[in-house]
Amino acid sequence: MKIFLSFKIIILSFFFSSVAHAEIIDKIAARINREIVTMYDLEQSAIPFLLQEGRNPAALKDPKEKSKILMETMNDLIDRTLIVQEAKKIDLKVDDARLDQWLAFTRQQRKLDEDQFKEMIEQFGVPYKKYKEMVRQNLTRIDMVRIKIGSQISVSQADVDRVFAERYGANGGKEKYITVAHILFQPATDTKADLGEAKQRATIALDKLKTGADFAAVAKELSDGPTGSNGGELGTYRRGDLDPDFEASAYNLKENEQSGIVKTKFGYHIIKVSGIEFREAPDIEERKDRLQMELRAVAAERLLKDYTKQLRSRASVDLRYP
Numbered sequence: 330m331k332i333f334l335s336f337k338i339i340i341l342s343f344f345f346s347s348v349a350h351a352e353i354i355d356k357i358a359a360r361i362n363r364e365i366v367t368m369y370d371l372e373q374s375a376i377p378f379l380l381q382e383g384r385n386p387a388a389l390k391d392p393k394e395k396s397k398i399l400m401e402t403m404n405d406l407i408d409r410t411l412i413v414q415e416a417k418k419i420d421l422k423v424d425d426a427r428l429d430q431w432l433a434f435t436r437q438q439r440k441l442d443e444d445q446f447k448e449m450i451e452q453f454g455v456p457y458k459k460y461k462e463m464v465r466q467n468l469t470r471i472d473m474v475r476i477k478i479g480s481q482i483s484v485s486q487a488d489v490d491r492v493f494a495e496r497y498g499a500n501g502g503k504e505k506y507i508t509v510a511h512i513l514f515q516p517a518t519d520t521k522a523d524l525g526e527a528k529q530r531a532t533i534a535l536d537k538l539k540t541g542a543d544f545a546a547v548a549k550e551l552s553d554g555p556t557g558s559n560g561g562e563l564g565t566y567r568r569g570d571l572d573p574d575f576e577a578s579a580y581n582l583k584e585n586e587q588s589g590i591v592k593t594k595f596g597y598h599i600i601k602v603s604g605i606e607f608r609e610a611p612d613i614e615e616r617k618d619r620l621q622m623e624l625r626a627v628a629a630e631r632l633l634k635d636y637t638k639q640l641r642s643r644a645s646v647d648l649r650y651p
């Protein structure tokens with residue numbers, strides 16, 4: 330079940346609309362085997378369909394766009410109806426306990442109580458009672474996907490490693506660590522005069538370094554920072570550990586390269602990177618697990634399209650819209 334949680338259709342399943350099983354109350358839009366879809370059903374399904382696709386329901390206000398959206402919605406309705414019909418054939422049902430558990434989980438994820446959650450649903454124009462049946466229908470659909478195509482989904486470790494390398498580069502998601510030293514020149518105050526004085530001292534130190542002076546020796550002699558006594562050595566850091574302005578310059582340096590004058594909120598710096606290494610990121614296995622789930626979801630979506638195509642080939646679909 331977990332493998333489908335990142336599946337787009339399932340993540341947003343609670344926004345799917347139901348297919349009418351009741352009497353015809355307006356124009357028939359389609360007949361799917363023996364099941365009727367009215368224009369009311371179709372239009373009620375459009376907003377949830379757009380939400381599941383991450384699209385703005387305001388597009389329905391444009392008559393030309395609305396026509397296109399309703400056709401897309403109809404195709405989605407046909408596929409989902411056929412899957413639910415298949416579930417009925419094997420007497421596959423979702424009981425109230427499981428439905429309530431899913432609703433409670435959804436509310437918890439959104440940090441809403443039951444009343445707030447109902448209000449959120451109904452603002453989309455979907456009565457809460459009908460919404461619950463939408464969820465039941467889509468939990469049924471999840472089960473059918475698992476039964477019909479779950480055993481066919483296979484993602485090898487080689488696939489995961491290949492895509493991981495493509496996504497995170499030649500270092501395979503490893504993080505860059507730099508061993509860095511600096512010479513700091515702190516102004517006494519933030520006045521223009523004191524800032525100018527500190528920068529002038531930094532310029533003198535930089536001139537010394539350009540003529541071949543040892544970095545550690547200049548740091549011991551001139552640095553205002555507490556690390557001056559040990560040659561300016563700060564330690565080894567990964568991206569995000571240092572001041573952003575300092576880091577922006579430091580991470581652009583090559584090994585054993587030093588910067589010009591760099592201004593940060595602490596003052597003026599001259600930075601040197603004495604070592605660069607790449608270490609395995611602490612969350613690398615977690616990222617690979619997420620990637621495997623993503624690849625399984627992609628494979629599931631492809632197989633689901635094949636499955637619904639087969640259902641359509643065997644079904645009697647009388648499309649009367651537009």
